[in-house]
Amino acid sequence: MSNRLDPSLIARLPPFSKLDRDQITTLLEQATSQLYPAETTIFSEGQEAERFFLLLDGHIRVVRLTPGGEQVIALHIPPGQLFGIAQAIGRKTYPAMAVAAEDCIALSWPVNLWQRFCDDFPGFATETYRTVGERMGELHESILAMATKHVEERVACALMRLIQQGGRKDGNAVEISFPVTRQNISDMTGTTLHTVSRLLSAWARDGVVESRRRHIRILDPHRLVLLSGA
DNA sequence: TCATTAAGTATGC
DNA sequence: GCATACTTAATGA
Numbered sequence: 001m002s003n004r005l006d007p008s009l010i011a012r013l014p015p016f017s018k019l020d021r022d023q024i025t026t027l028l029e030q031a032t033s034q035l036y037p038a039e040t041t042i043f044s045e046g047q048e049a050e051r052f053f054l055l056l057d058g059h060i061r062v063v064r065l066t067p068g069g070e071q072v073i074a075l076h077i078p079p080g081q082l083f084g085i086a087q088a089i090g091r092k093t094y095p096a097m098a099v100a101a102e103d104c105i106a107l108s109w110p111v112n113l114w115q116r117f118c119d120d121f122p123g124f125a126t127e128t129y130r131t132v133g134e135r136m137g138e139l140h141e142s143i144l145a146m147a148t149k150h151v152e153e154r155v156a157c158a159l160m161r162l163i164q165q166g167g168r169k170d171g172n173a174v175e176i177s178f179p180v181t182r183q184n185i186s187d188m189t190g191t192t193l194h195t196v197s198r199l200l201s202a203w204a205r206d207g208v209v210e211s212r213r214r215h216i217r218i219l220d221p222h223r224l225v226l227l228s229g230a
Numbered sequence: 231t232c233a234t235t236a237a238g239t240a241t242g243c
Numbered sequence: 244g245c246a247t248a249c250t251t252a253a254t255g256a
Contacts, residue, residue, distance in 0.1 A: 151232065181248065192233060197250060213241060213248055 005033060009056060010107070013080045014130075018123035027121075031107040036100040038179070042084070045097045049086035051108040055079050058104030059166055059178040063097045063187075073188045075138050076101065076178075078165045081131055087114040088128050102178045146190055149229055154189040155199050156228035159209075161188075163218060173210075175217035203227070 005028045010016050016024060033056075036042055042053070045064060060077035074096055077083045083106075086094050109117075118125040138161065145157045159176075168177040182196040189196070200216070203209045208224060210217045218224055 183248085193249080194234080194251090195232070197248095201250070211249095 005031065005107075010054065013054070015054075015082060015124050015127040016121070017127075019121055023121060027117075028107075030113060031109055033105065033107050036104045036106065038100055038102045038104075040100045040104075042098040042100060042104075042106070043094050045095065046093050049084065049092055049094050049111055051084065051110055052082065052087065052114060053084040053098075054082050054107045056105045056107060058106075059101040060104060061099045061101045061184070063099055065097070071187055072190070073184060074142075075135060076162065076165050082128055084108075085114075085128060085132070087111055088132050101180075142188070151189065151191045151195055152199060152227065153229040155185060155191065155196055156224050157230075158185055158188040159216070159218065159224060160228055162216075163221070170217070172221075173217055173219045174221055176215070179214040180216055181214055 007021060007024045007028060010028070011019070011024055016027070019027070031054075032051075036058075042060070043049075055077055057079050059079070060083055062074045062077065062083070063071050064074055065071055077098075083098060084094060086092065089095070142157070142161070145154050149157065162176045162180060163174045166177045167174045182193040182200065185196045186193045200209060200211055203224075204211060206223075208218070208220045208227070210219055
């Protein structure tokens with residue numbers, strides 16, 4: 001695959017921002033670029049971690065399955081971030097499933113390059129550990145919310161997490177820049193799509209949100225914060 | 231305060 | 244026109 005990728009694609013991204021032109025070129029030469037259509041599973045939980053990924057465009061859902069076969073959405077990965085980085089947490093298998101929430105473009109490298117990236121590229125290791133730390137914080141937040149908050153507050157929190165990582169500002173309003181269904185939100189919050197639907201309808205009547213199919217816009221972010229019980 | 235059931239409308243390939 | 248997304252009401256834990 002002699003794919004010619006533009007260095008400017010990744011030069012500004014945190015894991016690579018401290019690298020010079022040559023280093024970035026080397027890095028891109030070893031990468032595979034691929035399109036993952038919406039709803040594609042990129043890798044599954046427990047699968048041998050053969051590659052690690054950098055998301056260039058789109059959003060990824062990180063999903064875990066319960067023993068009962070129900071899915072729980074742990075978090076979302078925004079463009080510009082690494083994912084599938086089992087090595088960073090000392091694992092040889094992926095800890096969760098990664099699904100393309102919309103059409104996604106990602107670079108990937110074989111795992112045997114991971115250590116070399118850490119050794120050779122200044123800032124790569126520290127930046128990846130920073131994002132790992134951030135994701136842990138996010139997980140802790142939702143665990144706490146699950147344990148202590150009522151459904152309405154949890155759904156409001158979930159919306160806030162969505163706009164935090166996939167929000168596109170539009171004046172006072174913020175809209176979630178990738179497709180989200182009520183089922184998705186219920187999978188984030190441990191409730192049913194019916195409850196999510198009722199809440200969104202009620203909030204729409206109050207002018208807090210506005211939603212089309214697979215598309216949500218928050219008209220009044222401040223009131224959402226209040227609803228989240230924060 | 232919620233899940234569940236059930237029965238409906240809307241939307242988009 | 245069929246599957247998928249979404250809405251709403253009723254019932255009961």
